[in-house]
Amino acid sequence: MSSRLGIIDLGTNTFHLLIVDKNGDAVTNIFHDSRPARIGLGGINKKIITQDAVERALTVLTYFRQKLDEFNVPDEKTFAFGTSAIRNAENQQDFCAEILSKTGITITVIDGNREAEYIYKGVRRGADLGDSPSLIMDIGGGSVEFIIGNRSQIFWKQSFEIGGQRLMERFMRNDPLSQGDRKNLYNYFEEKLIPLANAVHQYSPDKLVGSSGTFDTLVDIDFHFRTNERPPKNQTDFSLALEEFYRAYALILTGNHDERMQIPGMIELRVDMIVVAVCLIDYVLKSYGIKKIQVSSYALKEGVLAEVLAEKTA
DSSP: OEEEEEEEEEOSSEEEEEEEEEETTEEEEEEEEEEEOOTTTTTGGGTOOOHHHHHHHHHHHHHHHHHHHHTTOOGGGEEEEEOHHHHTOTTHHHHHHHHHHHHOOOEEEOOHHHHHHHHHHHHHHHSOOOSSOEEEEEEOSSOEEEEEEOSSOEEEEEEESOOHHHHHHHHOOSSSOOHHHHHHHHHHHHHHTHHHHHHHHHHOOOOEEEESHHHHHHHHHHHHHHHSSOOOTTOOEEEEOHHHHHHHHHHHHHSOHHHHHTSTTOOGGGTTHHHHHHHHHHHHHHHHTOOOEEEESOOHHHHHHHHHHHHHHO
16 A cells, blocks of 8 residues: 655755655655755755745745645644744744645644754764764855764764754855954854764864755755766765865855855855855864765655654554
8 A cells, every 4th residue: 555745844944855765665756846945045054944034935835735635645744943043933834824824734833953863863874884984064054063973873963953054144245255254263163063072082084974955956966067967866874085175164154145046056046155154164173073965865855754754664
């Protein structure tokens, strides 16, 4: 008996919809799309989802609703998760109520800890983590999740409210980012990430495993540079050479918006936020002496899927 599931990840920057069929142990992807909703724009540091952001969210979720109906996904098999921008918004309840009344989609708001668990499960599904500890990092628009774990377990995890949209609104006063603002940004990382520094000291992860947004774009830039092609659609586990990261990092930090758009593999959705995001990656690599980068194209929504599937078989 096959069952159809719909999973929606309502990120601060991007909304994702994944529709799958489960038949016994086999899972088939039926449909997948990601759309910019940018619900953090203009309000994230004020703890509010602005009216414009609500409208953008409704536009994307109305489209997702059409897809859920088109593929006959029942409401009780549709799982929608709200993360940083929604969990911190003072108008969270009004936002969720309006979405429900206009699209019939019920949003479950999850805390940073739960988000980190889902990300770990998704990343592990997409990439071979191996036996020694890895530092998993997911840079969202609102929060950044860090998880230290291997293929079989999580040793430590924490969500930090230092996502790309927050950092941009706080530090990116000039484009390109000025030396002074970059210095302030790195000092801010130093101050905010003390718990991470302690965990890295304790578990000594030997590689950085990135998921979501920025890392996907860095893989695209790498493939365009090396092969003039996009990464293979069915590949979910990538390695990113340190020198390739720093080649992209230099291009991203020296150019302005229009110049960054000229980098093969860059996308409009990511072109500004990637500036603060690569600074965070650079900070992590240098501070903790990490020399290897792996990327999983699976993240939160695939982690939700892994959990739903495990419950179904339990």
